[in-house]
Amino acid sequence: METVIQGSTLEALRAGLRGTAHAPGEEGYEEASRAWNLNAHQRPALVVVAEGAADVMTAVRFARESGMGVGVMATGHGVGAACDGGVLINTSRMRSVRVDPVAQRARVEAGALWKDVIPEAQAHGLAGLVGSTSHVGVVGYTMGGGFGWLGRKYGLNSAGVREADVVNAEGKLLRVSAEEHEDLFWGLKGGGGNFGIVTSLEFDLYPLTSVYGGNIFYPVEKAHEVLSRYASWSASLSEETTTGVAFLNIPPLPFVPEPLRGKSVITVRGCYSGEKPEAGEEIFRPVREGLGEPIMDTFSVMPVAAMDAISMDPVDPMGAVQYSELLRDLTPEAIDALIEVAGADSGSPLIMLELRQLGGTLWGRQEDLNLMGSGDSKFIMNAIGATFTPEMMEGVRAHLARVAEVTRPYQTGDTYINFMELDYASAERVRAAYPPEDFERLVALKDSYDPQNVFRFNRNIAPSKAAQ
Ligand SMILES: Cc1cc2nc3c(=O)[nH]c(=O)nc-3n(C[C@H](O)[C@H](O)[C@H](O)COP(=O)(O)OP(=O)(O)OC[C@H]3O[C@@H](n4cnc5c(N)ncnc54)[C@H](O)[C@@H]3O)c2cc1C
16 A cells, blocks of 8 residues: 655655655656666655755654655665665765875765766775776665675775764664774675665775776687686686676667677676786786687776776666676586576577676675675676566566576575665575675674664665564
8 A cells, every 4th residue: 555645744844854855746756766777666655855964864764753664775776675665765966975085085975976986086096996887876886895897906895984974773873983883884884775874985995097907709609618718717817807707698789889789799808907007918818819809809908987898887777687696616517507598599688697706805804794605606697688678578587597597506505785686685685695694693783773674675684573
């Protein structure tokens, strides 16, 4: 049943906001509820477009007093559970960024995107640990860990968090750091936004202005050769190099370079972030050798600000479904399995099936929440389908189920919280994202900070029965 908020109640709420509040049917409601992933149809009872921390506090208190749950959205790239019947806090207008060049840190508001941070940091010769696209929200990304092409060298962005302002389930603003609310500080760095709404976040930046990165595209028919060579080459790399290999079904769109347009390809991609970026040429040479002429080779020294070109993720909103698993290793048998589901004769409707290499600093520190499995996963697999029609959705889902089945023998059973979305964020999948002892600690934290599960529209860690 849809929750209807009385007009007078709504007016009283609006009077206390700097931002705006929209009930279903009102102007602005659809726009403020719409997620980047068009499959996330959210029907909140109210959406509050916040202008600052005070609006977030007001919205959480209002939800609590009205007995509703709270969801939060910056971009809608990672909706874990649709905010149906709850209060959705849209943070997209809270985008300020401040860089401290001496401490080498950035302080961002809840709605800042990586593309807001990059130029501010680069002005001081610094870089943040952006993921595959700079259009993702920094806070949401960091709540699930957050790793990209600098990952093996510098780790997850969550590991570099220094301080956060957090609105808790009572609507109070807490300052959270290694010195204040240290239990919450531990859980915040990977707990998927389960314990409160971060209104601002401070994290480390790193001295870096350019990298060597790109893609070498081969016809998908060469997948066996490319994967075998990639498997042995990548095993010998130092942590200054982060790599991946991806099957791509590239759409026949005008902006795609002609040699790739409408083609099924396999690409070796990656980034070398050592002191002399041009040294990357030599590091990537062995993987090129013996594979013959590629369709295209885009590797070059590039500014940090151009790193979106490595993953070439779509920018405009789209319907997407994804399925991700951590894989033990790229053995000959695993290679055969990947070719069966994504190779030339697989009939794959997916736009991408990618493996990114783990290891190095990504495996994290003992004292942090463990987000990348128990250390026996060398790769993370991420399979994505675009779904513009119900028929496409059916085909993609069926194929993702096949990917799950065929790759099962090579999965470690661990999952990564950030690559989980919508119906993949089930209770079991979320539990599999953490080692059992960490998960237990997270549930205890939920019991103490959010026993009523106010923050439930996410990749949810439910409180224990005792707390409810
Ligand atoms: C195209 C694409 C590329 C991606 N690439 C990478 C990648 O390379 N590496 C990687 O690690 N991840 C990647 N992701 C996953 C992405 O990091 C997550 O989906 C992340 O949650 C997106 O954050 P958002 O704020 O943009 O999305 P939103 O959908 O707005 O938020 C997602 C969730 O984050 C939490 N959250 C957001 N804001 C707050 C807040 N202020 N306080 C508390 N919790 C909050 C909430 O649980 C919310 O439901 C990618 C996703 C997509 C769609």
